[in-house]
Amino acid sequence: MAEGGVGTCPQVFVVDSQATHVSMPSEKKQRWMRGGQRFFLPLVGLVVFGLIVEGCFIYKLYKKTEVISLCRLHPLCQNLSNPSASGQQGGVLMSQVGPRGESNEIPVVQHHLDQIQQRPFAHLMGANKPVGESNVVLWVNEGGEAITHNMRYDTGRLLVEKEGYYYLYSKVQLNTADECLLIQHKVMKNTSAYGHSIELMKSKSFRCWTPKPPSQKGSGAEDLWNSFLAGIFHLQSGDKIFVTLENIQKIRPGSVDNFMGAFMIFP
Numbered sequence: 001m002a003e004g005g006v007g008t009c010p011q012v013f014v015v016d017s018q019a020t021h022v023s024m025p026s027e028k029k030q031r032w033m034r035g036g037q038r039f040f041l042p043l044v045g046l047v048v049f050g051l052i053v054e055g056c057f058i059y060k061l062y063k064k065t066e067v068i069s070l071c072r073l074h075p076l077c078q079n080l081s082n083p084s085a086s087g088q089q090g091g092v093l094m095s096q097v098g099p100r101g102e103s104n105e106i107p108v109v110q111h112h113l114d115q116i117q118q119r120p121f122a123h124l125m126g127a128n129k130p131v132g133e134s135n136v137v138l139w140v141n142e143g144g145e146a147i148t149h150n151m152r153y154d155t156g157r158l159l160v161e162k163e164g165y166y167y168l169y170s171k172v173q174l175n176t177a178d179e180c181l182l183i184q185h186k187v188m189k190n191t192s193a194y195g196h197s198i199e200l201m202k203s204k205s206f207r208c209w210t211p212k213p214p215s216q217k218g219s220g221a222e223d224l225w226n227s228f229l230a231g232i233f234h235l236q237s238g239d240k241i242f243v244t245l246e247n248i249q250k251i252r253p254g255s256v257d258n259f260m261g262a263f264m265i266f267p
């Protein structure tokens with residue numbers, strides 16, 4: 001009985017104390033709110049100002065990363081992505097692109113554009129008399145669609161003036177309407193480092209002409225064989241690129257049937 005009485009009394013007390021505790025802070029809060037309204041507007045102003053400043057920083061950072069990502073394409077700037085390997089050079093470049101000012105950012109991009117415009121290329125077309133010495137195919141290097149830019153042409157040879165990676169290609173067409181023939185279409189390189197020619201690409205075929213039935217035989221019986229070669233190669237300044245053709249007399253002349261070309265892809 002006595003224990004039960006002791007037990008109930010504090011319970012009532014506890015409920016009462018909770019009621020007073022709830023009412024007290026609400027009064028305090030209202031007073032605080034009334035006082036706090038004086039500080040509310042300046043606080044909002046401060047937050048808005050902070051957001052504007054933050055926005056400016058983000059915009060500046062975005063502009064910087066844009067320049068650097070454009071710059072990545074450029075070999076000079078590529079050392080930026082690996083500054084430990086490049087040491088001093090990387091440091092100098094970082095300060096050029098970095099906080100020194102916007103005046104230095106544009107020349108880097110401009111220089112990259114200039115470099116793209118200076119990239120060598122050439123497209124040589126089939127000549128009327130394409131048979132050169134030692135099975136070297138001769139080409140037309142100007143007029144029509146033929147063009148050379150920062151590369152030179154000399155009796156079948158395309159002369160490399162700038163070192164870099166080049167995409168090389170060549171296509172030839174032969175008329176093999178004859179006895180049995182071994183045909184080899186090659187793209188060759190002569191470089192000063194070696195005393196002999198280097199094969200870059202080759203296609204080979206052994207053809208024996210099978211006469212067509214009399215009904216299909218025209219006046220000029222032809223059996224055409226086409227070969228196309230293409231690939232990417234590292235070329236040095238002074239290298240000579242040329243095409244050789246075994247049984248070159250069988251080439252079927254034509255400016256669009258036979259061609260060779262090159263263009264630098266890097267740097």
Ligand SMILES: *[C@@H]1O[C@H](CO)[C@@H](O)[C@H](O)[C@H]1NC(C)=O
Nearest residue numbers: 075076077079085086089090
């Ligand atoms: C880039 O760094 C490499 C070393 O990692 C160095 O050999 C090369 O010359 C540097 N290139 C430029 C353009 O600074």
Ligand SMILES: *[C@@H]1O[C@H](CO)[C@@H](O)[C@H](O)[C@H]1NC(C)=O
Nearest residue numbers: 136157190195196197240242
């Ligand atoms: C390539 O080099 C070899 C060896 O130096 C030479 O005999 C050959 O005539 C050269 N070919 C061309 C097409 O320049």
